[in-house]
Amino acid sequence: MFCRRFNYGLSLIILALTGYADAAARVPNTTLTLPATPPQSGFGTAPAFGGLSFTYPVAIVTPPGETNRLFVVEQYGTISVISNLAAPTRTVFLDISSRVTPPVADNELGMLGLAFHPNYASNGWFYVYYTSTSIRTTNLNGSLNTGYHECLSRFTVSATNPNVANANSELRVLAMPDDGVNHNGGCLQFGADGYLYVSTGDEGGQDDQFNNSQRITNDFWSGILRLDLDLKPGNLLPKTNAAHRFEGWGGAFNYRIPTNNPFVGATNFNGSAINTNLLRQEFWAVGLRNPWRFSFDTNGTLYVGDVGGNLWEEVNVVVPGGNYGWAYTEGLVAGPKAAQAPSGFSARTPIITYAHGTATNQGSAVIGGVVYRGTRFPSLDGKYIFGDYASGRIWYAQPNGTNAVPFGLLATDAGVSSFGFDPRNGDVLFTDVTEGILKRLTTATNLTAPPTLADTGAFADLASLTPNLGVQPYELNLPFWSDNAIKSRWFSVPDTNLFINFNAENVWQFPAGTVWIKHFDFETNTVTHEARRLETRFIVRYTNGVYGLTYRWTTPPTNALLIAEEGLDEALLVDEGGTMRTQQWHYPGRGECLTCHSMNAGGSLGFDTFQLNRATTNYAGANQLQAFSDAGYFTAPVSNLNSLRALAHITNETASLEWRARSYLKANCSFCHQPGGLITSWDGRISTPTRNANLINGIPFNNFGNTNNRIIAPGITNLSLIHQRMSTRGAGQMPPLASALVDTNGANLIARWISTDLTNFQTYAAWQLQQFGSTNALGTGELEDYDNDSAKNYLEYLTGTDPLSPASGWGLAAAPSNGAAIISWTQPANRAVELQQSFDPLPAANWTPVSAAFNQPFYPASNRVQQLIISTNTADPIFFRARVSEP
Numbered sequence: 001m002f003c004r005r006f007n008y009g010l011s012l013i014i015l016a017l018t019g020y021a022d023a024a025a026r027v028p029n030t031t032l033t034l035p036a037t038p039p040q041s042g043f044g045t046a047p048a049f050g051g052l053s054f055t056y057p058v059a060i061v062t063p064p065g066e067t068n069r070l071f072v073v074e075q076y077g078t079i080s081v082i083s084n085l086a087a088p089t090r091t092v093f094l095d096i097s098s099r100v101t102p103p104v105a106d107n108e109l110g111m112l113g114l115a116f117h118p119n120y121a122s123n124g125w126f127y128v129y130y131t132s133t134s135i136r137t138t139n140l141n142g143s144l145n146t147g148y149h150e151c152l153s154r155f156t157v158s159a160t161n162p163n164v165a166n167a168n169s170e171l172r173v174l175a176m177p178d179d180g181v182n183h184n185g186g187c188l189q190f191g192a193d194g195y196l197y198v199s200t201g202d203e204g205g206q207d208d209q210f211n212n213s214q215r216i217t218n219d220f221w222s223g224i225l226r227l228d229l230d231l232k233p234g235n236l237l238p239k240t241n242a243a244h245r246f247e248g249w250g251g252a253f254n255y256r257i258p259t260n261n262p263f264v265g266a267t268n269f270n271g272s273a274i275n276t277n278l279l280r281q282e283f284w285a286v287g288l289r290n291p292w293r294f295s296f297d298t299n300g301t302l303y304v305g306d307v308g309g310n311l312w313e314e315v316n317v318v319v320p321g322g323n324y325g326w327a328y329t330e331g332l333v334a335g336p337k338a339a340q341a342p343s344g345f346s347a348r349t350p351i352i353t354y355a356h357g358t359a360t361n362q363g364s365a366v367i368g369g370v371v372y373r374g375t376r377f378p379s380l381d382g383k384y385i386f387g388d389y390a391s392g393r394i395w396y397a398q399p400n401g402t403n404a405v406p407f408g409l410l411a412t413d414a415g416v417s418s419f420g421f422d423p424r425n426g427d428v429l430f431t432d433v434t435e436g437i438l439k440r441l442t443t444a445t446n447l448t449a450p451p452t453l454a455d456t457g458a459f460a461d462l463a464s465l466t467p468n469l470g471v472q473p474y475e476l477n478l479p480f481w482s483d484n485a486i487k488s489r490w491f492s493v494p495d496t497n498l499f500i501n502f503n504a505e506n507v508w509q510f511p512a513g514t515v516w517i518k519h520f521d522f523e524t525n526t527v528t529h530e531a532r533r534l535e536t537r538f539i540v541r542y543t544n545g546v547y548g549l550t551y552r553w554t555t556p557p558t559n560a561l562l563i564a565e566e567g568l569d570e571a572l573l574v575d576e577g578g579t580m581r582t583q584q585w586h587y588p589g590r591g592e593c594l595t596c597h598s599m600n601a602g603g604s605l606g607f608d609t610f611q612l613n614r615a616t617t618n619y620a621g622a623n624q625l626q627a628f629s630d631a632g633y634f635t636a637p638v639s640n641l642n643s644l645r646a647l648a649h650i651t652n653e654t655a656s657l658e659w660r661a662r663s664y665l666k667a668n669c670s671f672c673h674q675p676g677g678l679i680t681s682w683d684g685r686i687s688t689p690t691r692n693a694n695l696i697n698g699i700p701f702n703n704f705g706n707t708n709n710r711i712i713a714p715g716i717t718n719l720s721l722i723h724q725r726m727s728t729r730g731a732g733q734m735p736p737l738a739s740a741l742v743d744t745n746g747a748n749l750i751a752r753w754i755s756t757d758l759t760n761f762q763t764y765a766a767w768q769l770q771q772f773g774s775t776n777a778l779g780t781g782e783l784e785d786y787d788n789d790s791a792k793n794y795l796e797y798l799t800g801t802d803p804l805s806p807a808s809g810w811g812l813a814a815a816p817s818n819g820a821a822i823i824s825w826t827q828p829a830n831r832a833v834e835l836q837q838s839f840d841p842l843p844a845a846n847w848t849p850v851s852a853a854f855n856q857p858f859y860p861a862s863n864r865v866q867q868l869i870i871s872t873n874t875a876d877p878i879f880f881r882a883r884v885s886e887p
Contacts, residue, residue: 271344
C-alpha cells in the first residue's frame with residue numbers, strides 16, 4: 001500500500017452519514033438452559049466376557065466364518081482363546097513366549113499381530129507377527145544380522161484340539177532385522193482378495209532417524225505390504241539380490257508377490273530413478289510412521305491409524321501405491337524432513353487428523369479402529385470407530401471416500417489399544433491394556449442436553465420463533481452454502497458483565513456462555529414457495545472450546561427434538577412444478593459441528609467483522625457492528641466504521657470477481673483452509689491477500705493423481721481443484737459434509753474468476769520481468785521507485801501505470817469549486833483506496849482514515865471516480881494521502 005500526499009490550507013468537511021437507530025439496550029438472558037460444558041456422550045464402555053483377564057492384550061481376532069470364539073493376542077508371547085462366548089472361558093491357544101522378546105517400559109516389542117488364513121477351517125493355518133532376538137539373518141556379503149528381528153510366521157492348529165495350536169509347526173515367512181524398539185507396526189489382516197496385508201513402522205527412533213520412510217528399496221519399513229501366502233501360479237518371487245535385510249528363512253521364500261501390487265516394475269519413486277535391483281515390490285502403500293492398527297470395511301476400504309511424531313495424529317484411507325507423507329509431512333503440516341522432499345513428491349491427504357497438546361487434549365497415539373456394521377446400534381452403522389491410546393478417547397466418524405471428515409466423541413476409557421468385533425452381533429470390542437481385559441462399546445443413559453428445543457429456553461414463542469430477552473437476531477453478508485436452505489440467526493451473551501473482544505481483521509474472542517442459534521427452513525415447493533421447518537442448531541462457547549446441538553422439528557412443527565449424537569439423514573421431497581425430486585438432508589452430529597466450528601476459526605463461523613459489517617432491518621437499517629457496539633457487547637466501542645471491510649455477495653456485480661470469489665471462499669472454506677486448520681495448503685481467510693494465500697498456481701496437498709492440478713490454475717478450470725471439488729458431490733466434494741447439492745452459483749462465480757480475470761493474471765515478479773526485463777535489477781523492487789516519480793513500483797503494479805515513465809502515474813487531484821475544493825481520484829478496478837488525513841504529517845501516527853462512506857475498503861468491478869469536498873474557510877493546513885491495496 002502506497003500514497004500520494006498533498007498540502008492544502010483547508011479544513012475538512014466530514015460528510016454526513018446515514019443515521020441509524022440505537023440497538024435495544026442490552027439485557028441479560030435468564031432463560032437458556034444449555035449446559036456449561038459439553039453434554040455427556042450417549043455411549044460408554046463396559047467389561048466384556050465376564051472380565052476375563054489377559055496380559056497386555058493388543059489384538060482381538062475371530063477366524064473367518066466363526067461366531068462363538070475370540071482370540072486375544074497378548075504382547076508377552078501368548079494367544080488366548082475365549083470359547084463359548086455366552087458362557088466364556090479362557091484357555092491358552094499358543095505360547096511362544098520363549099521365542100518372543102517381551103516389551104519393556106511401554107515399547108512396542110513382543111507379539112503384535114494375528115491373522116487366520118481365509119481357508120482356516122480346512123487348512124488350520126494362522127499367521128503371527130512378533131519380535132525376537134533369537135533369529136539370525138545373513139546379508140549377501142555374508143555378514144550376520146543379530147539383535148532384534150520382526151518376524152512373520154505361519155503356525156498350524158492342533159489336529160485333535162481346535163483350541164490349541166501346534167507351537168512346533170512354525171514356518172517362518174519373513175524375518176526383518178530391527179534397529180529400534182518402537183514403530184514396528186505389526187497388524188495383520190487378510191483382504192477379500194485372499195492376500196495378507198502387513199503393517200510396518202519406520203523402525204523407531206525420532207524423526208525417521210533410520211531413513212526408511214520414503215523409499216521402496218532395500219527394506220520393508222514404513223508401509224503396508226501385500227503378500228501371497230498361497231504361492232499362486234503367475235505371482236512373482238521376491239528379489240534375491242537386495243543389498244540386505246528382510247531375507248527369507250533359510251534362503252527359501254514362503255510367499256509370492258501379487259503381480260498387481262502397485263510398485264511391481266517400478267523404475268522411479270518420488271520423481272527420481274531407483275535401483276531396480278533393490279526394488280521391494282511387496283509394498284502396497286508407503287510413507288507411514290507407525291501404522292499400529294488397520295482394518296478393512298466390508299466394502300473393501302482399508303483404514304489405517306498412523307501414530308504421529310511430535311505434532312499430529314492421522315487416519316488414512318489406503319489406496320494402492322499411496323504415499324502418506326512421513327517424514328516429509330506429518331498430518332497436514334510439514335514433517336521433520338520437509339526440506340528434503342523432492343519436487344516429484346506428492347502425499348495422500350488423511351481423512352482424520354488431530355493435534356497434540358493440552359489445548360486440544362485429544363491425545364497423541366492414534367490406534368486405528370473399525371467400521372461398525374453391527375445390529376445393536378443402527379445410529380452407528382457405517383461409522384468408523386477409533387481411539388487414542390494416550391488420552392483413552394474413543395471417537396466416531398462418517399467416512400466419505402478419501403475426503404477429510406469430522407469426528408465426534410463416543411466414550412473415554414484409559415488403556416484402549418486395539419479394536420475388534422463380537423462375532424455374534426458385531427458389537428465393537430477393544431483391548432484395555434491398563435486393566436488387562438476386553439471391553440465393549442455400549443450405551444449410556446444420563447444425558448444432560450435439553451431434550452427439546454422448547455427446553456433450551458431460547459424462544460419465548462416457538463410458533464413465531466420469537467426469541468427470549470437477551471437473544472438477539474443478526475444477519476450475514478454472505479451466508480454459507482446450505483443446499484438452498486432458508487436460514488435465520490440469533491446470538492446471546494447472557495451475562496451483561498461479559499463482553500466480546502472485537503477485532504477488525506481476525507476472529508473475535510468470546511466469553512464462555514456465548515450461544516449462537518441457526519434455524520433452517522426448506523422450500524418443498526418451488527412454485528408456491530411452501531416451506532418446511534427442518535432444524536435448529538446451537539453452538540455453545542465453554543471454557544475450553546465449543547460444542548454443538550441439533551434439534552429436528554416435528555411434523556407438524558410444534559417442537560424440535562434433540563437428534564442422536566452421531567447425526568441423522570433424511571430424504572426430502574421437493575415439488576418442482578409437478579416434478580418430484582428427492583433431496584438428501586443431513587442433520588449434523590456433534591462431532592461434525594466441531595470440524596467447522598473450530599476454535600482456530602473462532603468457534604462461530606459467521607460472527608466476525610467481514611460478515612456482520614452491514615445495515616440490517618433488525619436494527620432499523622443501522623449497521624450491525626455499530627448497533628452491537630452501542631448496545632455494549634464489545635470490550636471497547638467500535639471506532640471508524642468506514643475503515644472496516646465487508647464481504648461481497650456473489651450476486652453483487654459492482655464488486656470485482658476476485659473480491660466476490662475471495663468472499664465466497666472465506667465464507668465457505670476458510671474455517672478449514674487456514675494455518676492451524678484441517679487443510680493448510682492454502683489460506684482462505686479474507687485477511688490474507690491473494691498473493692500470499694497460495695491460491696494461484698498453488699501446489700495442492702493432494703493432487704488427486706494429476707501432477708498438473710493446482711489449487712487454482714489461471715484460465716484452466718479443469719485443472720483448478722477448488723472448482724473441481726465444489727462442482728461435484730460424492731467422493732472428493734467440497735464442502736465435504738452436510739451438502740448434497742452443488743452450489744451452481746458459487747461454482748460459476750469461481751469459474752468466471754478463473755477463466756476471465758485470471759487468464760491474464762500476473763504476479764509482481766512476472767510484471768517486474770515484463771516491465772524491467774529482470775526480477776532483481778537495481779531499482780525494480782517493490783519499495784523502490786524506478787522512474788523517480790514518487791510512486792513506488794508496487795503502486796504502479798497495483799494501479800496499472802507505467803513504471804518506466806515519470807509522466808504515467810496515479811494520484812490525488814485537487815480543484816477549486818464554488819468556494820470549496822474537490823479532492824478526487826480514480827479508484828482502479830479490483831483495488832481499494834483509503835483516503836487519510838493529518839493536520840501534521842509527522843509523525844506517521846497522526847494519519848487517520850477520513851470518516852466517510854466512500855472510504856470503506858471495497859474492490860470495484862471497474863474503475864470509478866471518488867471525491868471529497870472540503871471548505872476553504874480556514875488557513876489551517878490539512879494533509880491528505882491515499883493508500884491502495886489489493887484483495
